[in-house]
Amino acid sequence: MAMTMTIPARRFGPRHRWTVLAVGVGAQASFSAMFSGLPVTAVVMRADYRLSTAALGLVLGCLGLGTAVSDIVWGLLTDRFGDRRILLTGLVSTGALLLGMAAVAVPSAGAGTATLAACLLVAGALGGSVNGSSGRAVMTWFTDGQRGLAMSIRQTAIPAGGAVGVALLPVLATTWGFRPAYATLAAFCLLSALSVAWWLHAPDAPAAAAAPEPGPSPLRRWKVWRLALASGLLTVPQFAVLSFTAVFLHDARGVGGAVAAGVVLVAQLGGGAARIWTGRRTDRGADRRTCIRVIGLLTALAMAAAAVLTHAPLPLTAAALALGGLLANAWHGVAYTEIAVMAGADRAGAALGLEGTTIFAAAFVTPLAVPALLDAASWPAVWAFAALTPLLAAVLSPAPSARSVPAHHDPATEGHGRR
Incomplete structure (x- = not known):
């Protein structure tokens, strides 16, 4: 065909x-x-x-x-x-x-x-x-x-x-x-x-990489599941900020759409730049699993600040939400890379599929959970919830190991690896 x-x-x-x-x-x-x-x-x-x-x-x-x-x-x-x-x-x-x-x-x-x-x-x-x-x-x-x-x-x-x-x-x-x-x-x-x-076609000689972690299918390995579930938890503050910043600023602060658009723009564009920066940094030797954990902790701090600053002067509230959204966008490339490397190139599709499942499941659940939480409590509780999930993600993410540190460039792979 x-x-x-x-x-x-x-x-x-x-x-x-x-x-x-x-x-x-x-x-x-x-x-x-x-x-x-x-x-x-x-x-x-x-x-x-x-x-x-x-x-x-x-x-x-x-x-x-x-x-x-x-x-x-x-x-x-x-x-x-x-x-x-x-x-x-x-x-x-x-x-x-x-x-x-x-x-x-x-x-x-x-x-x-x-x-x-x-x-x-x-x-x-x-x-x-x-x-x-x-x-x-x-x-x-x-x-x-x-x-x-x-x-x-x-x-x-x-x-x-x-x-x-x-x-x-x-x-x-x-x-x-x-x-x-x-x-x-x-x-x-x-x-x-x-x-x-x-x-698009497969290369004659696939690019060299560290050998995958030994074991059964990635779908039967708890470390892979831990990373995928942590990624789902990290998605919650991302979609909470993207989906509900405008509603929050309108209902709780009486602010029009321009401020909300600014917050979301900073979160999206800044998050995209942060994805590239974190990817480049881990390629140069930084540990991918450590990077994911640090981003989780920093996101939790930023969203906790948003909860505390819900009724603070507007620039402080908007800055906390923008920073939380930016950080919650920063980890994707690193997590996708790490879960694929854990599985190995021949089984990366299954691992990446699992990663996508948890992320899109969180994207589906978050817009349903936030209104329910808002009805039962308040906006500070919503942002506190968005701070709790990345904190749990930092705890759940697999511990750093020598395997998650990218291999240095191998001259033998120069044909595929020239930077």
């Missing part, structure tokens, strides 16, 4: 690893544009589809739920069939589904809560294929002393792609309706699939 044909390896030299990284970034960004962009159309979606607020929450939650329940399956399939084949399957099927939604799942076609929820559940499940497969592709092309930076760059595609979706989809939905919004997302996925088909 044309989609799975092998492009001759002689066309690709060692520097092609950066092209592979760009392809992975594009695939991740195309999914993130949908995952982050559609929720921003919530007001238009509620009006056009005639949804109740509760139904709207269910519909939007289905995106995260679909991703959470499918990520491990996609990871196992990636290990079995290869990252290229799974990326193509996921991107093409997601693009086809979005084209179908543009045709029959729009308000003018009579679509309602059940249709929209089912479509977004499937969209999340299909689109989640990019999480493990694009990460595994990066693993095979970069050495262990470069993977922190490479995986961190790949992870910046999440806020970057999300920013594109946030900028485009509300305008499209408000001005022309949901048909062009879904069609635009479909175009992103299909263009990414074309780039995968043309540029």
